[in-house]
Amino acid sequence: MCRSCSEEYESRLLYICPKCLGALEVNYEGVSVSRSSFESRERSIWRYLELLPIEDRGNVVDIGSGSTPLVRAYRLGEELGIRKLYIKNDTLNPTFSFKDRPTSVAVSKGSELGRDTW
Ligand SMILES: [Zn+2]
Secondary structure (H helix, E strand, O other): OEOOOOOOOOOOOOOEOOOOOOEEOOOOOOOOOOHHHHHOOOOOHHHHHHHOOOOOHHHOOOOOOOOOOEEEOHHHHHHHOOOOOEEEOHHHOOOOOOOHHHHHHHHHHHHHOOOOOO
């Protein structure tokens, strides 16, 4: 769905709204999930599959990204005046970067769309 003009499109290879060049985002209408939906699932980004633009789990390309820990930053929190400060340790992702999450989703969606070149 286009953020600017609200035009809706089927899932396909589309970067921007062809009508107004606005940014596109996933429409979550009809998606029903709760915290308990996710808690019993494997700890990876794919536990949130209903919220990702992948239609068939069989197209998932999993490189083991996501579910990195939050680490309590006691001294930095004290320095900044924040009582409970946590830092996400994304260096535990396969390429040491938070970018592994969107890349996994992009490669999976590309696979789903039949793309074999990146
Ligand atoms: Zn638009």
